[in-house]
Amino acid sequence: xxxxxxxxxxxxxxxxxxxxxxxxxxxxxxxxxxxxxxxxxxxxxxxxxxxxxxxxxxxxxxxxxxxxxxxxxxxxxxxxxxxxxxxxxxxxxxxxxxxxxxxxxxxxxxxxxxxxxxxxxxxxxxxxxxxxxxxxxxxxxxxxxxxxxxxxxxxxxxxxxxxxxxxxxxxxxxxxxxxxxxxxxxxxxxxxxxxxxxxxxxxxxxxxxxxxxxxxxxxxxxxxxxxxxxxxxxxxxxxxxxxxxxxxxxxxxxxxxxxxxxxxxxxxxxxxxxxxxxxxxxxxxxxxxxxxxxxxxxxxxxxxxxxxxxxxxxxxxxxxxxxxxxxxxxxxxxxxxxxxxxxxxxxxxxxxxxxxxxxxxxxxxxxxxxxxxxxxxxxxxxxxxxxxxxxxxxxxxxxxxxxxxxxxxxxxxxxxxxxxxxxxxxxxxxxxxxxxxxxxxxxxxxx
Ligand code: NAD
Numbered sequence: 499x500x501x502x503x504x505x506x507x508x509x510x511x512x513x514x515x516x517x518x519x520x521x522x523x524x525x526x527x528x529x530x531x532x533x534x535x536x537x538x539x540x541x542x543x544x545x546x547x548x549x550x551x552x553x554x555x556x557x558x559x560x561x562x563x564x565x566x567x568x569x570x571x572x573x574x575x576x577x578x579x580x581x582x583x584x585x586x587x588x589x590x591x592x593x594x595x596x597x598x599x600x601x602x603x604x605x606x607x608x609x610x611x612x613x614x615x616x617x618x619x620x621x622x623x624x625x626x627x628x629x630x631x632x633x634x635x636x637x638x639x640x641x642x643x644x645x646x647x648x649x650x651x652x653x654x655x656x657x658x659x660x661x662x663x664x665x666x667x668x669x670x671x672x673x674x675x676x677x678x679x680x681x682x683x684x685x686x687x688x689x690x691x692x693x694x695x696x697x698x699x700x701x702x703x704x705x706x707x708x709x710x711x712x713x714x715x716x717x718x719x720x721x722x723x724x725x726x727x728x729x730x731x732x733x734x735x736x737x738x739x740x741x742x743x744x745x746x747x748x749x750x751x752x753x754x755x756x757x758x759x760x761x762x763x764x765x766x767x768x769x770x771x772x773x774x775x776x777x778x779x780x781x782x783x784x785x786x787x788x789x790x791x792x793x794x795x796x797x798x799x800x801x802x803x804x805x806x807x808x809x810x811x812x813x814x815x816x817x818x819x820x821x822x823x824x825x826x827x828x829x830x831x832x833x834x835x836x837x838x839x840x841x842x843x844x845x846x847x848x849x850x851x852x853x854x855x856x857x858x859x860x861x862x863x864x865x866x867x868x869x870x871x872x873x874x875x876x877x878x879x880x881x882x883x884x885x886x887x888x889x890x891x892x893x894x895x896x897x898x899x900x901x902x903x904x905x906x907x908x909x910x911x912x913x914x915x916x917x918x919x920x921x922x923x924x925x926x927x928x929x930x931x932x933x934x935x936x937x938x939x940x941x942x943x944x945x
Contacts, residue, residue, distance in 0.1 A: 504576050505588045510563030513593040515855040520593060522891045524556075527563045529589050533598020534570040534612050535865025536934075540877035541598050543938025547900055548884045550942040555895040565592060569640055570600040571612035571632050580612065581640050586647045589856060596859040596887055598880060600640040601867075609633050615867040641860070645681050650851035650858055651728065652735045653679040655834045656886065662909045663842040664920040670841050672818040676745075677837060678736035679830025681851060683728045684760075686827045689721035724760040724826055726767055733768040734775065735852060736824035740799045741779045745821040748772070748780070750803040751829055764826050765803045772801045813837055838862075842920070848882035850890070857890050859883040873933045876914040878904065881941065903941035912940040 500507075511523025532541045545564060552560050567589065568575075573582045580600075589595045603610040607617035611633045616626035623630040644650065655677040659670045667673070691698040698719040705711055713719070733750070740748045750769070754762025772780045776799070783802040786792060794800060804812065806829045813820060813833075817840065825833055838847040849862040861880040869875045881900060888897035907913065911921055911929040918931040932940055 500587070500591045502584055502588060504582075505565065505567060505584060507565055507588075507592075508563040512591075515593055518854060520857070520891060522893070524560045525563050526594070526891065527565050527592055528887070529567045529592045529595030530564045531567050531569055531585070531595060531597035532572060533861070533865065534601045535599060535615065535867045535870045536875045537570075537598025537600075537861075537865065538871060539869070539873055539875055539934045540861060540880045543877045543935050544596070544880045544884050546935075547881050547903070547938050547941050548888070548896070551888070551896040551899040551903070551945055552893065554945055555893070555899055560893070560896075567595060569597075569644075574612060574634050575631060580634055580637055581643050586644070589644075589648060589858065593855060594857050594859075594887060594890070596880070596884060597644075597861075599861050599863060599865045601865050602639040602641070603636045608636050610636060613867075614870070615865060644858060645851055648851075648856050648858065649682070649853045650856065651680065651682045652732050652852040653677075653681045653830065653834070654735075654739075654850040654852060654886070655679070655838070655862070656848060656882075657837040657841060659841045660905060660908045662911065662921070662926075663917060664924045664926075665840065665842040667814055667817075667840040669815070669817055673813070673837070673841050675813075675817070675820045675837070676736075676739060676822050677830060677834050678732060678739070678822065678824045679834060680724075680728060680732040680825065680827045682827070683723050683725060684827030685720050685722045686831075687721070687723055689723070691719045693718045722757070722760050724764050726763070729764050729767045729826075730771050731854070733771050733824050736822050737772055737776045737780065737799070737801075740822045741776060744797075745799065747800040747802060747820065748822045748824060749809070749820055750801070751806055751809050751823055751825040751833065752803060753806045753829065754803075755805055761806075761826060761829075768803070768824060769801060809833070810836060814840065834862075843916075847879055848886055849879075850883065850886050857887070859887045859890075873935055874915060875934050876916050877934050877938055878914075881938070899945040900941065903943075903945040906944040907937065907940040910944075913937065 510525040510527040513526050514521045567585045569585050570580055573580050601612050601615045605617050608619050609621050610617050611624035613629045613632040614627040616624050618625050621633050624633050658674045693716055701719050702713045736748050750765045752761040752765040754765045780799045780801050847862045849860050851858045885897045885900050914937050915931055918929050921929045
């Protein structure tokens with residue numbers, strides 16, 4: 499039994515991962531990180547909704563043993579660190595966890611208050627909220643560090659429409675796809691060198707020496723690594739998902755026409771992996787037309803590719819042609835936000851970050867500090883992330899109950915202020931603005 503200082507592992511079944519699949523008992527222990535800001539508002543309704551769905555789906559024979567873990571403000575208060583090592587270890591140990599949002603310093607200031615996200619040049623008391631137990635030194639993004647420390651290489655974002663949500667896109671009701679974004683490579687790998695620095699100048703000189711090509715000497719330099727291994731493991735996850743869920747296609751999105759040996763290779767390696775490891779379950783678009791005259795064989799997943807700029811148009815004009823998108827990091831980042839806007843915005847976008855054995859589910863919005871503790875914001879993103887978590891556990895019946903409860907609540911106009919405001923603006927009648935916890939209750943009542 500692993501020993502922890504602050505983490506109390508409750509009675510229950512520890513999850514194991516065998517052959518890449520989680521083995522789940524009737525009372526699995528799952529980590530929960532409340533997060534900063536509105537994390538305190540959205541986490542309890544999420545737990546209540548999940549608890550009610552599991553109870554109902556399995557007649558009380560299954561339940562979740564939640565194990566609180568601490569980072570951000572709670573980490574600072576308990577361990578004196580916003581990113582405690584023990585928390586990372588505990589997630590590794592538990593294999594599945596779900597988290598709220600965390601504050602990330604953005605400006606140049608040296609300190610940040612984890613109560614209200616205010617940034618200032620001194621420690622001690624926060625100039626904005628007056629609290630003195632949440633001001634800490636500037637730090638790197640907690641979310642990014644979780645991804646790096648746990649090697650969470652696949653960022654998964656399902657995008658779908660909920661009937662009744664005012665959405666800007668005419669075809670919003672046809673949007674239903676899952677984005678698999680590579681999370682560790684590309685220009686996000688952190689190889690970014692300042693103009694005039696020794697490294698930037700050395701790289702400029704090396705490129706000149708080896709290729710004769712000129713890069714302006716006053717350039718900042720970023721390096722964009724995309725590896726075979728990094729691509730394979732991401733595309734494998736996307737294909738596994740499409741095959742297991744019997745989805746029609748996986749689309750490799752890239753800018754290989756310009757960046758041949760990074761984005762172009764992503765596409766080429768993706769096709770090769772599909773052929774090698776999923777040959778019986780997939781068919782490439784080229785083969786479909788070259789050999790089968792475009793007649794799709796039943797039960798197979800079509801593997802196709804699209805250039806990044808064109809897919810940004812196609813998700814708006816022909817969204818129903820896409821069911822799984824696999825992308826390198828930067829394109830995946832843009833795509834995740836652009837796609838969620840199609841169906842009405844970030845409030846309802848869930849997310850997961852996956853490694854080979856750890857799954858960390860997360861609300862995709864931030865800490866919205868001005869609403870902290872007001873029981874006002876929309877807990878939908880975290881609740882839908884919990885739906886992904888239930889699917890990941892194979893508890894699909896409970897996941898479906900949560901989804902149907904949420905679909906009905908939204909359709910009936912029983913929603914939090916953010917959606918209520920949009921619905922009223924569209925002239926919809928019968929809209930009832932609920933609190934954050936009230937929305938959770940409305941979901942439970944409609945399961
Ligand atoms: P934010 O997502 O907190 O807020 C943006 C807007 O969306 C605000 O108007 C807010 O009121 C609204 N909003 C956010 N979540 C909502 C919800 N659940 N229901 C209704 N409305 C909601 O983004 P921000 O203001 O740019 O960032 C605030 C803090 O959150 C920053 O410290 C930032 O670094 C952090 N952040 C964290 C994450 C994460 O942990 N995954 C993501 C984004 C931002």
